[in-house]
Amino acid sequence: MKKVWKGFAAAVSAAAIAATGFIGATSAYADDPAPAPAPTTGSITINNALTGDAFNAYRLLSLTNSGSAISYDLIGGVDSAETTALVSAINTTNNNKALVAPATTASDNVKNEFKDNVIAAVDAFKGDDSATMRKFAANLIAAIKTNNVAVTGTATANADGALVINSLAPGYYLVDQTAQTADENGDNVNTLSAYLVDTVIAGQTTSINLKKGTVTLEKKVQDWNDTEGKPTNPTWSDSADHDLGDDVPFQLTGTLPTNYDRYDTFKYIFHDSLSAGLTFNNDVRVYAVNGQGDAATEQEITKSFTVTAPAAPESFTVTNANLKNITEDDKGAAVTINNATKIVVRYTARVNENAMMGSAGNPNTAYLEFSNNPNNGGEGTNKTPEDKVIVFTYKFVVDKTFEGADAPAENDMPEFTLYKYLPTGTDGALVATQIGQPVKVTGNATDGFKAEFPRLDDGKYMVSETKVPQGFSKAPDTYFEISATHSEGDNPALSTLKVTFYKDATFTQTAAEPVDGVIDTGTVTVDIENKAGSELPSTGGMGTTVLYVAGAAIVLIAGIGLAVTLRRRQA
Known part of the structure; x- marks a missing residue:
């Protein structure tokens, strides 16, 4: 933010010079047409907006400018809703220091001193990305809503992402994102923007960038051919086929938003749903992965998450209430979690007797729930779309x-x-x-x-x-x-x-x-x-009977032969 009183003397001198020049010009060119009136309003252009994003703008201080010299003033006096909201946010941000508004009957000197103190306190929070500025903005929006400060301008993004809030009186503004458009399933992978504060000057457009981010989830399953042997590092795929009794490995990979550093707390919950044909082995492991490709490193952080079994249809959730609190891995080594970190969950599930065979397969889905609001302590969550993998048998x-x-x-x-x-x-x-x-x-x-x-x-x-x-x-x-x-x-x-x-x-x-x-x-x-055909003989079976019958026949034939021989001898 520009210093409020910077160039005040220069502004006075410039005004005097401008007045002199204006008088001279009027004398020299009395017959020329009057110049176009100076613009009285400005605008705010919001970059990176998406269709369905909606915003409210609140004017907290008025502004006058002469050239580069800017002067702020209170809106509506020392007891207005705008001033009360500013004072409340200033005191809360400064650990409840008492900046007290004077009575409306106080002298002009007292009121001017109070105004100077308010403007100086706001100016002290300068630095769009400072932690103090973020804290002040969060306190300010809370005070705005408590004191019913009027909305000065609104805007909704159009299809190409262009968004402008027009016809804004010059002043110091806070812009609050009020809505996002979810898909038909109620999913939204974007976080809300941090509160935006900036100055609007007459005749100018103030351009501000949304401070939001995107979160994604990817679910994968491993597949291999048992006859060929399980490779050292099986491929992670969207589908697989497995036998009854196989322990099937699954992996969930979540990302963090680019504005992760603007959060004081960041909730992160994996929701997983297994089909009836797969039995969860309750062997979840969680890792923080930093870096890319062969240079990537992973550290186990399972102890920082809680695995619970919620109501159907979900099989289990893997929850951390605040990723910001994770500073060590499970071995006690320091771990870094920033907007480039991936959080990876791995587990196995066993193919059971309920597994569906054929094209219906055994689908498995997961989605990620995450903090979507870097303001007000990170309250509120969005969720990613479900990602599906399937196991065939x-x-x-x-x-x-x-x-x-x-x-x-x-x-x-x-x-x-x-x-x-x-x-x-x-x-x-x-x-x-x-x-x-x-x-x-x-x-x-x-x-x-x-x-x-x-x-x-x-x-x-x-x-x-x-x-x-x-x-x-x-x-x-x-x-x-x-x-x-x-x-x-x-x-x-x-x-x-x-x-x-x-x-x-x-x-x-x-x-x-x-x-x-x-x-x-x-x-x-x-x-x-x-x-049809005979089996080889075996003891105690039909083979034994066959042998008995054949033996008896042989004995009978031998007996007949012996009798014939004896009769011949007697003859």
Whole structure:
């Protein structure tokens, strides 16, 4: 702010010179037309405004100027609403020092001294970005509303962001942002601007920049192919596929506004919602990340946050009531949090029996709630739009047929066991690892016979008939690979689902062309046929009976042969 009384003497001299010049000019050019009247109002242009931003302007001091010389005065005297608001804000900002307005009947000298003290106190808060100035502005808007100071001008941003408050009487103004436009979901990623204070001069436009910022949230999930092995640093994506029982890693990344330094308190709350197919493992970790790329450093600050389980549909929240209070990480080392810092939350959730298979998937959303008002202690919050990731899972179905005979009895149905090839052998060699328990074929001749293996992800598998019904031969083992692609972006989706069959466990020679799965249900299917035939004999089973019958036949034949031989000898 310009010094109030700076150049007062110069202003007087300039006025005198101007008057002399005016008189002389009038004498010399008496017949010239009268000059245009001097402007009596000014305006404020607000930069960086968005459509829907709204502002009120309050005039607290009047102003007169002559050239570069500026003089302020009280509006409405020592007891006006404007003066009372100024005095209240000054006293509060200066730790309740008593600047007392004189009575309206006081002498002009007393009133002038009081006016000088008010203007000098306001001038002492100079420095748009100083902490004292921010405190004074916050106290001033509170006093303005308490004392019902009239709004002098209003403005709303138009589509291209231009905003002007016109026809303002010269003076000292405070500009207060009163509204933001949220989207259809009530989300708004911007903070309110800090209070703006500046001077309006007749005939001039005062340009001021909004002191606000933007907050964003990004949610990601990790994906990898178990058969290929989990990489050291899996990619963070918008979609993934996982098996039943997998612990799926998730990550939330929040940013801070550019005007973060203008806040005394800054609330920061992650809201996370998991679908019914995922069980939260309650293993949240929070980090402060500074720097970019390979140069980025992260420090754990989990102890500074509280994890709670709110009411449905949210699964949990991760809350810090005031980021400004975080000065150390969990190990006691100093930590820096500024407007370039990212706050990162990581946790896992397990795929459970409720996981949806196919294109519906298991969506998971999160949004960030944050302080949006750097004034009045940071009261009020906005929230980011929800960001969604999705976890897909699939189903493998054996369609069972029986050749040359009726289906076996229900209590003699075949059973199949599923194996997944994982790099658990020497030097990462793939080893067939059993997935779950054997599954018994169920169904009927009308609807077909099936064995289902739900909630699988991509990878290489083998399905083996581990219980063969009597009267049938064991079906050959089936080797196959499930593969899928899913899109990224705001609405990730399951794009393709295929199954490829191979001749053996080397997975080098295909047995047939890849077959498309059913995306809606996430189903891939194989036809496996049992051929009629005898099993190898086994103790205690049908094989033993066969041996008994064959032995008896041999004994009978031998007896007949012996009897014939004896009869011949007797003859």
